[in-house]
Amino acid sequence: MPTTGLLFVLLSLLWGGSFVAIDIGLRDLPPVLFAAMRYDVAGLLVLGYAASRTDRWRPRSRWEWTLVAFLGFFMFGAYNALIYIGIDHVSGAVASIVISFGPVLTAGFATTLGIEEPPSRIGALGFLAALVGVVLVADPDPNALLDTNTIGVGIVLLGSVSFAFGAVASRPIDVDLPLSTVQAWAMLVGAAFLHLASPLRGEALSAASVTPSTVAALVYLGVVSGAFAYALYFRLLDRLGPTEINLVGYAEPVVANGLSWLVLGQAIALSTLGGFVAIFTGFFLIKRRALLETVRPADRR
Template identity: 45%
Template sequence: MSRYRTIGLFLTLATLWGAAFVAISAGLSYIPPVLFAALRYDVAGVVMLGYAAVAVDRWRPRNGAEWRQVAVGAVLLIAAYHAFLFVGQQHTTAAAAAILVSLSPVLSTGFARALVPADALSPVGVVAVVVGLAGVAVIVRPDPSNLLATGIVAKGLVFCAAAAFALGSVLTRRFDTSLPIETMEAWSMLGGTLMLHLVSVAIREPLEPAAWIRPEAIGALAYLSLGASAIGFLVYFDLLERLGAVEINMVSYVAPIVTAVVGWLYLGEVVDTATLLGFGLIAVGFCLVKRRAIRREFGHVRSRGSSE
């Protein structure tokens, strides 16, 4: 029963996070992008902090190292990631955005190796990163004569979102602290949303509350705040105790499938052949980077199956 519950939670998380890209596209018709991202975490941050206060023994950081870890999460995992993603997704499909974001685990490996010179990438690792980046190039399809075309810039911004998230994931893990992940996420959300609000004001995004009360805008914001963020992270924390890092990362490769289906049904978006090919290359890059861990996981599955 435990195995089926884990599978159910995994599919639930992939669905919650995959559909989030569609909700972003829907809400961007009514709310400016950076403000939209900030409003999402106004709600989610408070919910997550309340959860941390109940679920773990430390609901706030206690020392400088822990606050620095939170600051990195706020800047990269929340503010930079969502600012780039929401702005970029104004001019690209939800499925393409989800696929580009799925490059994060591959980029994380590259950043991890770059930050630890003694732990250089193996030749296969280098090939994996190159294959993943080739997948991005296939999706973006840059035109040398017009590199500032709206679609190219938009996809480039989504790539920057994936890079910011990958770098943030590596840097937050490098802090040697005992801060619970729930607490770190909650305070990062609150700090990140403050930064997003400041950026929104700085770039003078229009304030039109009348547009925000449209049913579709309210639904998109509610889904992103409560469904994808609050509930999604609770499911993630549960799965984190059950699965290894490799299996958790696989959510990134199931979520775009959900995005493509929901985007087609709700927004009428069609995934073209180039986007599918790019997704395949990014997935191959991930499998190459994580080949040893994947082999171990399959070995564990086979051994459990034979024992049953």
């Protein structure tokens, strides 16, 4: 459907642009505090969306609160703390490519926890290809393995591990709660965790600078790529399903690197580009059957 395709492109643009906004905001705001402020805004707006569009705007049962707390910690709290700290060491464009390793990690955790069947030999080859891609993006210097770039990529990778684990380990927690409601409360729980973690890192609000670019970055991240983009995500998830929506994660780095070049003048290294191709190839090899099954019905029409 043309509308679905346009929404997919729009979501990719909005989420890809968030990496440029993070780069800009980190010039004036401490990373964990910045992430907390983003999800203060996004969480409240998505909660308003849930309250106006669904019949359940808050969790009630113990299992519903358990799910919200679990997702809030792993997929919004720990994930964003590590991503924003990592982008303090590497560019948002590079971080976006490392994050594209996430769907591969998700498949790995699903296999490890017994939720999905073990991968075939081709699937295992795909995992290795994606792992090689991460190494290419990190581009470690043999004489200085703990250089800034390698550390940044490693921290972002840990963030992706947190997100993937949270996404997979939460699957058995089955609740009858609208997705937007779960997302809103998970954002707010994650924001609360980030606010607690920020001073533990020695961050202080007094160290932040309020500039027009900082405010613009926060508004973009909280309102545009936060609340509005997640509303698009919910709609596309219903139309496309989880396998196809994962492809947004591979359109984001393209957008992020293009905008970083246009707006910030950041060039992309050939090794980074090669890493992205390897990660996407790995994802395709792992999920090739599911991806081909989503294409075949369209071919028959």
